[in-house]
Amino acid sequence: MRDVTVGVHIVARTAPELVDGIVAAAQAGVECAWLTVGGLAPDPFAVFGAAAMRTSRIKFGTSIVPTFPRHPLAMAQGAAAVDALAPGRLRLGVGPSHKPVIEGTWGIPFERPLEHLREYLTILKAILGTGSVNFEGKRLTARGTIGGPTGVTVMASALRANGFRLCGELADGAISWVCPLPYLRDVAVPAIRAGAEKAGRTPPPLVAHIPVVVSEDVEAVREGARRQIGIYPRVPFYQQMFADAGFPEALGGQLSDRMIDALVVHGSAEQVKARLREAPAFGAGEILAMPVLPPGDREALPRTLAALGELAAE
Numbered sequence: 001m002r003d004v005t006v007g008v009h010i011v012a013r014t015a016p017e018l019v020d021g022i023v024a025a026a027q028a029g030v031e032c033a034w035l036t037v038g039g040l041a042p043d044p045f046a047v048f049g050a051a052a053m054r055t056s057r058i059k060f061g062t063s064i065v066p067t068f069p070r071h072p073l074a075m076a077q078g079a080a081a082v083d084a085l086a087p088g089r090l091r092l093g094v095g096p097s098h099k100p101v102i103e104g105t106w107g108i109p110f111e112r113p114l115e116h117l118r119e120y121l122t123i124l125k126a127i128l129g130t131g132s133v134n135f136e137g138k139r140l141t142a143r144g145t146i147g148g149p150t151g152v153t154v155m156a157s158a159l160r161a162n163g164f165r166l167c168g169e170l171a172d173g174a175i176s177w178v179c180p181l182p183y184l185r186d187v188a189v190p191a192i193r194a195g196a197e198k199a200g201r202t203p204p205p206l207v208a209h210i211p212v213v214v215s216e217d218v219e220a221v222r223e224g225a226r227r228q229i230g231i232y233p234r235v236p237f238y239q240q241m242f243a244d245a246g247f248p249e250a251l252g253g254q255l256s257d258r259m260i261d262a263l264v265v266h267g268s269a270e271q272v273k274a275r276l277r278e279a280p281a282f283g284a285g286e287i288l289a290m291p292v293l294p295p296g297d298r299e300a301l302p303r304t305l306a307a308l309g310e311l312a313a314e
Contacts, residue, residue, distance in 0.1 A: 001276075001277060001280070001311060002314070004279070004284065004285065004286060004287060005031045005032055005059070005286040005287070005312075006030060006031050006032070006276075006287050006289070006311050007030060007031060007033065007034050007059070007061060007207075007286065007287060007288050007289065008025050008030045008032070008033060008034065008288075008289045008290075008291065008304075008305065008308055009034045009036065009063070009288060009289065009290040009291065010022055010025060010034065010035055011036075011291070014042065015042040015043075015046060015050070018035065018042060019047060019054065021033070022047075022048075022054075022055065022058065023051065023054050023055060024305060025058060025305060026055045026058040028305040028306055028308065028309035029308075029312050030305060030308050030309050030312055031058065031312050032058065032059040032091065032288075033051070033058055033060055033061065034060075034062070034093075035048075035060075035061070035062055036062075036063060036064070037062055037066065038066075038097075038101065039101070039105060040105075043078070044062045044065060044078075045079065045081060045082050048060040048085075048086065048090065049081060049082055049085050052082065052085040052089070055086075057089075058089070059089045059090070059091055060082065060086065060090050060091065061091035061092075061207075061288070062091070062092055062093045062094070063093040063157065063177070063207070063209065063288060064093045064094055064095040064097070064156075064157045065092070065093070065094050065095075066094075066095065066097035066101070066102065067095065067096050067097075067117060067120045068096060068097065068102045068108045068110065068116070069106045069108060071140075071142070072120050072123040072124050072140065073127070073133075075094065075124065076124060076127045076146060077146070079092045079124075079128060079150065079152045080128065080146050080147075080150050083150040083152050087151050088151035089151075090152045090153065091153045091173070092124070092128075092152050092154050092155065093155040093173075093175045094117075094120065094121075094124070094154075094155070094156055094157070095117065095157030096110070096113035096114075096116060098110070098235060098237060100235075112139065114162055114163065115139060116140070117156060117163075117166060118166060118170065119135070119137040119138070119140045120140060121154065121156060121166075121170045121171055122135060122137070122170065123140060123142040124154050125170065127146055128146075128150045128152045128154060129149055129150075129154075130149055131145055131146055131147060131148040131150075132145040132146075133145075153172045153173065154171060154172050155167075155171050155172055155173035155174065155175050155204075155207065156171040156173075157174075157175045157177060158174045158175065158188065158191075159177065159179070159238070159241055160187075160237070160240075160241060161187055161188075161190075161191040162191075163191075164187070164188045164191035164192050164195070165192070165195035165198075166195060167204065168191065168192035168193060168195025168196040168199070168203055168204065169195035169196065169198055169199040170195075170199070172204050173204045173205045173206070173285070173286070174188065174192055174204060174205075174206050175207040175288065176188060176207065176209050178209060178211065178229055178232050178238065179208075179209070179241060179245070180245045180246075180247075181208065181210075181278075181279065181284075182245065182246075182282065183241065183244070184208055184282050184283050184284065185281075185282040187244070188206055188283065189206060189282075189283035192204065205285025205286055206283050206285050206286070207285070207287075207288050208282070208283075208284035208288065209288045209290060210263075210276070210279065210287060210288065210289055210290070211225065211228070211229060211263055211289075211290045211291075211292045212264070212266070212272060212276070212289040212291060212292065212304060212308070213264065213265075213272075213291055213292045213293065213294065213304050214266070214268065214269045214272050214300065214303040214304045214306075214307050215266055215294050215297060215303075216267055216268055217294055217297070218266070220294030220295060220297060221264060221266045221294055222257055222260050223294065223295055224292045224293050224294040224295060225255070225263070225264050225292050226255055226260070227295070228290075228292055229255065229292070232255070233249075233250040233255050233259070234253040238250070239251055247259050247262075264292050265289075266292070269303065269306070269307040269310070272304075272307050273307055273311045276289070276311055291305075
């Protein structure tokens with residue numbers, strides 16, 4: 001779509017499979033390949049470095065790399081290496097993640113996440129934008145150089161208004177996750193604008209994470225959605241976001257059919273493309289499509305990639 005980047009979330013268990021998925025997305029004409037980095041998934045910088053050797057144009061995005069387990073200088077090292085191999089193609093999306101993950105997996109105290117993210121973004125923007133940083137804050141200290149500026153785009157995740165406001169103030173983009181499009185229009189976009197106005201800058205783009213599948217089997221789509229995103233109504237921050245978006249059943253941990261049908265773009269290829277064309281009207285500057293795969297449908301992913309490639313070519 002004109003002026004809107006179309007990207008896809010690549011899912012696989014191993015690094016070679018992730019690289020193959022990125023290559024397949026590039027061959028389909030998708031503009032950006034996104035990796036999530038929850039738990040102990042393969043390191044995204046290593047995967048993107050390998051993918052850079054097999055692709056030439058597709059952009060690489062992280063949504064997200066958790067910030068607490070990695071010092072921002074370590075994050076910058078990995079990002080700068082990818083930028084050297086694929087200049088200007090990396091969209092570095094970072095975020096604090098959530099208390100159960102950071103404390104349960106890493107054993108790191110999850111304290112003052114927005115204050116932490118503010119300092120983290122300040123450091124990343126400085127060192128990746130200019131090649132050096134000298135920063136001492138309440139949460140983080142960083143001093144060093146990486147040899148020169150990079151072409152890395154620094155983005156951050158957001159779920160509630162304060163997070164989107166911070167992205168508007170400091171980041172090169174804000175990345176949502178399983179947020180209904182009306183919520184993005186009514187909450188995220190105004191908050192991004194408010195943050196940008198505070199900083200005296202142009203509002204950065206909103207990357208709208210949208211679950212997508214080309215499938216007309218509604219019940220299979222719903223089953224696939226429950227398997228892939230059924231956990232989110234059981235996570236407190238997401239529960240409240242869903243409730244604020246008009247889905248009070250999330251407060252009971254339920255991913256209802258009504259929620260799935262509102263969140264997941266599904267149907268024929270033409271129906272999917274038509275619904276995704278509406279995303280900019282809700283404030284989306286980019287689309288991060290997450291394929292929702294119905295159980296047993298091995299052709300769902302190729303169909304979905306093909307539709308996304310066609311949409312990107314419009």
